[in-house]
Amino acid sequence: MVLNKKRLLAAIMFTDIVGYTAMMQENERTAAVARQRHRDIFEEEHKRFEGEVLQYYGDGTLSIFQSAVEAVKCAISMQQAFQTGTKVPLRIGIHLGDIVLDDSDVYGDGVNLASRIESLGVPGCVLISDKLNYAVKSQGSISTKSVGFFEFKNIREPVEVFAISNTGIRVPHRSEMKGKLKENKKSIAVLPFVNMSSDPENEYFSDGIAEEILNALVKVKEIQVTARTSSFCFKDKNLDIREIGQQLGVAHVLEGSVRKAGNRVRVTAQLVSSVDGFHFFSETYDQTLEDIFAVQDEIAQKVTNRLREHLKEELHEKQLVNASTTNMEAYETYLRGLYYFNQWGDEPLIKAIPLFHKAIEMQADFALPHAQLSLSYIFQAFQRKITWKEAHKRAVAHLTRTLELDSDSPEAYLSTFAFQFFVEWDWNAALQALKKGLKLFPNYARLYHALSAIHYLKGDIAGAVKTHQKGLQLNPLSVEMIFYMGIAYYWNKEYDQANYYFDKILAIVPNHRTALEYKGWYAGQQNRYEEAISIFQNLEPASGYQMHRLTSLGWVYLKQGNTKKAEDCLEELLKIKEQLDDGEVLSHDLAVLYTSFGDFDLAFHYLEKAIKNKIGDSMLLRLPSLISPLHIDPRFEDMKALIGEMPNVDLEL
Numbered sequence: 001m002v003l004n005k006k007r008l009l010a011a012i013m014f015t016d017i018v019g020y021t022a023m024m025q026e027n028e029r030t031a032a033v034a035r036q037r038h039r040d041i042f043e044e045e046h047k048r049f050e051g052e053v054l055q056y057y058g059d060g061t062l063s064i065f066q067s068a069v070e071a072v073k074c075a076i077s078m079q080q081a082f083q084t085g086t087k088v089p090l091r092i093g094i095h096l097g098d099i100v101l102d103d104s105d106v107y108g109d110g111v112n113l114a115s116r117i118e119s120l121g122v123p124g125c126v127l128i129s130d131k132l133n134y135a136v137k138s139q140g141s142i143s144t145k146s147v148g149f150f151e152f153k154n155i156r157e158p159v160e161v162f163a164i165s166n167t168g169i170r171v172p173h174r175s176e177m178k179g180k181l182k183e184n185k186k187s188i189a190v191l192p193f194v195n196m197s198s199d200p201e202n203e204y205f206s207d208g209i210a211e212e213i214l215n216a217l218v219k220v221k222e223i224q225v226t227a228r229t230s231s232f233c234f235k236d237k238n239l240d241i242r243e244i245g246q247q248l249g250v251a252h253v254l255e256g257s258v259r260k261a262g263n264r265v266r267v268t269a270q271l272v273s274s275v276d277g278f279h280f281f282s283e284t285y286d287q288t289l290e291d292i293f294a295v296q297d298e299i300a301q302k303v304t305n306r307l308r309e310h311l312k313e314e315l316h317e318k319q320l321v322n323a324s325t326t327n328m329e330a331y332e333t334y335l336r337g338l339y340y341f342n343q344w345g346d347e348p349l350i351k352a353i354p355l356f357h358k359a360i361e362m363q364a365d366f367a368l369p370h371a372q373l374s375l376s377y378i379f380q381a382f383q384r385k386i387t388w389k390e391a392h393k394r395a396v397a398h399l400t401r402t403l404e405l406d407s408d409s410p411e412a413y414l415s416t417f418a419f420q421f422f423v424e425w426d427w428n429a430a431l432q433a434l435k436k437g438l439k440l441f442p443n444y445a446r447l448y449h450a451l452s453a454i455h456y457l458k459g460d461i462a463g464a465v466k467t468h469q470k471g472l473q474l475n476p477l478s479v480e481m482i483f484y485m486g487i488a489y490y491w492n493k494e495y496d497q498a499n500y501y502f503d504k505i506l507a508i509v510p511n512h513r514t515a516l517e518y519k520g521w522y523a524g525q526q527n528r529y530e531e532a533i534s535i536f537q538n539l540e541p542a543s544g545y546q547m548h549r550l551t552s553l554g555w556v557y558l559k560q561g562n563t564k565k566a567e568d569c570l571e572e573l574l575k576i577k578e579q580l581d582d583g584e585v586l587s588h589d590l591a592v593l594y595t596s597f598g599d600f601d602l603a604f605h606y607l608e609k610a611i612k613n614k615i616g617d618s619m620l621l622r623l624p625s626l627i628s629p630l631h632i633d634p635r636f637e638d639m640k641a642l643i644g645e646m647p648n649v650d651l652e653l
Contacts, residue, residue, distance in 0.1 A: 005102040010064040011071035011094055011132060012110050013051070014118035015042065015078075017059040018089040035059060038088045041081050049074035054106050062106065068096050068135035072142055072164065075126040080168045083124070093118025095129040109155075116152040117161060119179030124170035130160040134500040145171055148249040149473055153180045157466075158473050174246035187250040188303065189226035189274075190214040192235045193267070196259040206258035207232075208335035209267060213254070215410060216300035218443035226250055227445035227475035245274020248476060252280075254303060263288050263328075271303055330362035334369050341372055349376055367405035367412065374398040374415040378422060387581075392423050410444040413437025417450045425614050427457060431647045445474035449484060451649075458646045459622030461492045479508055483515060491623055495522055513539055517552065521626075524556040532556045548573060551589040555596045555626060569593070584613045591618070592626045603627070604635050611642045619643060 017038060039056070046053055046063060049070040055062040065071035075092045082088040095117055097110025117127050128136075128144070136142050144162040151158050163171040190213055195206040217225045226248045234244055241253050256269035270282035281302060337355030340348040353376050356369035374395045381391035399419050402412050416433035420426045431454055437447045448471035455463035468488040472481045486501030499522065505515040520535035533556055539549040554569030570593050577586045587610035594603035607627065610618035621627060621639055630636050 005100065007098060007100050007108075009097070010066065010099055010110070011068045011096050012099060012114040013061075013063045013065065013071055013075065013092060013094045014115050015061045015090055015092045016118060016121075018091055018121075018123045033086055034088050037086050038082070038090060041078055041088075045074050045078050045081070049077070054101075062111075064099065064106075068132055069139055069142070072126070072128065072132070072136050072139075076142070076164060076166050076169060079124055079126060079170075083168055089123030091118060091121025091123060092126045093121055093128070094126070094132055096132040096135055097129075113152070113155055113159065116155060116180050117159075120150065120161065120172075120177040121179070122170065122172045122176050125172050126164035126169055127172075128162050128164065130162065130500060131496065133160075133162040134496055142166065147172065147177065148174055148246060149476060150177075150179075150249075157469055173242065174249070186222065186252070187224040187226070188217065188252040188254060188271075189231040189244065189248045189250045190217065190228075191244070191253060191255045192232050193255070193269075194257040196257045196266075197261065199260075202258075202260050204336045204339035205260055205332065207339055209258050210256070211338070213269075213300050213303075215441075215444075217303060218410065218441045221442040223443065224250070224474065225443040227478060227481075229445075229480070230475045230477035233477045241272050241274050241277055248274075249473075250274055252303075269302075327363040327366070330359045330366050333362060334359040334366065334372075337369065337372065341376065349379060352376060365405055367402050368409055370398040370402040370405070371409060371412040371415045374402060375411065375418060378415075378418050381423075395419050395423060408440055410437060410441040410447065413441070414444075414446055414450060417447075421450075421453060423614075425619065425644065427454065427644060427647045430454065431649065443474055445471045445478070445481065448474070449481065452484065452488065454647060454649055456491070456620050456623060457643075458649070460649075461488070461623070463649065464488050465492055479505060479512075482508075483512070486515065487518065490518055490522070493624075498522070517549075520552060520556070524552075524559055527559070529556055529560040533560075548576075548586065548589045550576075551592050554593045558596045566593075566597070570597070584609060585615055587613060588615050588618045595627045595629055598629075600630060600633055600635075603630060604633070604639070607639055608642065611639060 015038075017034065038059075042061060043053065045051075049065065050067070051063045051065045051071065051074055053061065053063045065074070071094050075094060079090065079092065082090055093114055093116075095110055095114035097108070097113060099106055099108040099110045113129060117129055121127050127147070133144050137144065143165045145165045147161050147163050149158045149160050163169075165171050190210050193206040193210040195203040197205075211228055214225065214228055214231070217223060230248055241255075245251065245253055251274055253272050253274050254269060255272065256267060259266040265285075265287055267285045267287075268283065269285075271280040272278070273280065283302065333355055337352045337359065340352035340355070353373065356373045356376070359366055359369040360373075377386065377391045377394040377398070380386045386394075395415075396419065399415055402415065413433050413436060417430050417437070420430035420433060434447055434451050434454070437444065438451070441447065448467045452464040452467040452471070455461070455467060465488040468481070468485045472478075472485050475481045482501055483505050486498045486505065489495070489501065490498035499519065502515040502519050505512050509515075516535055516539060520532045520539075523529075523535065524532035533553065536549050536552040536556065539552070550569045550573045554566045554573070557563075557566035557569065570590075573586060573589060573593065577590070580586070587606045591603050591607035591610055594600075594606060607618060607621070607630070610616075611621075617625075621630075621636075621643065630639075
């Protein structure tokens with residue numbers, strides 16, 4: 001018995017014998033034997049792995065471990081033992097979190113989450129939380145597999161759950177996991193449609209059809225729609241629909257094909273349950289190219305009607321796809337541009353831009369390519385392919401035209417936000433664009449990512465975490481969404497969680513520059529100086545407004561006490577500034593370095609330059625960043641005044 005109230009971090013384990021009540025009704029003796037065997041092995045293995053048994057209740061148990069690794073090893077050993085002799089259908093859930101011990105009672109959020117995770121299990125499995133997975137993933141003797149994100153009752157944030165996948169341990173399919181979950185919205189992923197045309201280059205058209213249907217579905221608030229980035233990860237991969245559904249956390253998948261020949265188009269579409277593979281419908285549409293928008297709308301309507309259980313009645317007759325142009329040649333050209341735009345990177349963007357221009361030449365009042373061009377030029381400015389002055393000139397022209405044409409595409413609202421936030425620094429206009437966009441397209445993941453920028457601007461990190469979680473839930477396989485989830489946790493000082501997401505990114509993109517940069521900063525903060533220096537020395541040169549590696553190196557050299565090397569970094573950065581035509585882009589870097597040197601006069605001098613020239617992250621001065629030492633100086637209030645009045649974010653997610 002625990003005599004004193006105390007708080008501690010522990011690995012919390014819940015176990016439960018599945019179907020014990022039914023076992024008792026069928027054969028009391030068999031049930032009693034199974035229960036006694038469970039208790040004998042449970043106590044033996046807990047003694048071996050130094051676990052502390054806190055409670056027996058009915059056919060379940062609660063215990064804690066000081067070591068996350070020992071907790072998982074104990075669970076594996078128990079499940080392997082229960083597969084021999086008298087089998088015990090046990091499920092186990094473990095979480096690493098804060099608990100409070102008070103005499104014979106134990107409570108806290110950590111206990112609640114561990115209980116929720118255990119409730120998802122099936123006989124023979126061991127489920128663990130993302131935090132626990134991060135603590136044990138480097139152990140060669142422990143294998144894990146993600147089974148997706150789950151929203152639990154009375155747990156505020158979605159949690160990624162992992163299954164232990166060692167030999168003899170069962171990994172459950174998502175469709176089997178029926179625990180204490182919030183009521184799920186109707187959910188769907190739209191896979192890229194297969195190009196069945198004789199010309200393989202018509203792939204842009206089949207991709208475009210799927211994306212247009214997806215953009216129609218994101219208008220329906222009551223349906224959770226996986227974003228394009230995640231659903232298109234399965235392009236050209238011959239995976240079972242149930243596996244895709246498990247990875248994306250959706251109950252339904254829309255797949256199809258497109259055959260285009262001249263002016264004729266054949267579109268097939270089928271809605272499939274990702275739980276059991278059941279086909280809700282399969283339809284074929286033979287139409288002329290001019291009817292393609294009607295086909296898209298009909299498919300979207302069929303999907304919403306199949307998922308209508310929780311929909312408001314007025315949505316059943318709402319037109320989801322409107323004809324964006326009457327010029328089919330212009331539409332095809334736009335889809336070609338979109339095909340390259342969605343590939344990201346410098347080269348694809350260079351191919352996309354002239355195609356958007358060509359589509360506009362074919363039909364001047366075609367809004368979608370105008371919206372994409374506005375975004376394209378802002379992205380090129382971030383990549384330093386064009387100056388911000390040139391980006392402003394080009395982006396504003398296309399954005400103005402987009403708004404004149406009253407385009408209600410999600411890209412139009414994202415483009416408006418990006419321009420007002422990153423170019424104009426008009427925070428209220430940026431927020432208004434997001435509010436309108438989210439009202440019309442409540443399932444468009446990138447709008448939530450954009451909303452987080454407003455929270456960062458205000459210094460509201462908790463708000464940013466929440467919006468990133470929503471975006472990641474809608475787009476769980478997106479490198480962009482995973483990365484920014486890591487950043488949110490980093491600013492929230494949840495460093496283990498942040499590192500988990502950064503490592504996840506680096507497993508996909510091994511040289512992801514900014515993920516490495518954040519890991520370097522964290523290593524420096526933990527006084528692991530050589531590790532941080534090694535990371536920063538090997539960084540690719542910065543682009544756009546990313547922190548220059550010399551800045552990061554100078555900062556960590558100062559923390560290490562190596563003033564000479566830090567001064568060398570500063571001197572080299574000043575030389576680069578003089579050589580650049582737009583040298584003011586380094587003003588924020590210089591503000592960071594001079595802050596690190598303790599020269600607040602020069603730090604404020606360059607911070608003011610950065611703000612007046614609207615240089616990148618200088619807008620985010622309220623965050624607990626490398627310029628935080630300036631916050632206590634009276635001059636910092638002047639800097640906040642230069643940023644402008646903060647908008648009031650009153651959006652319910």
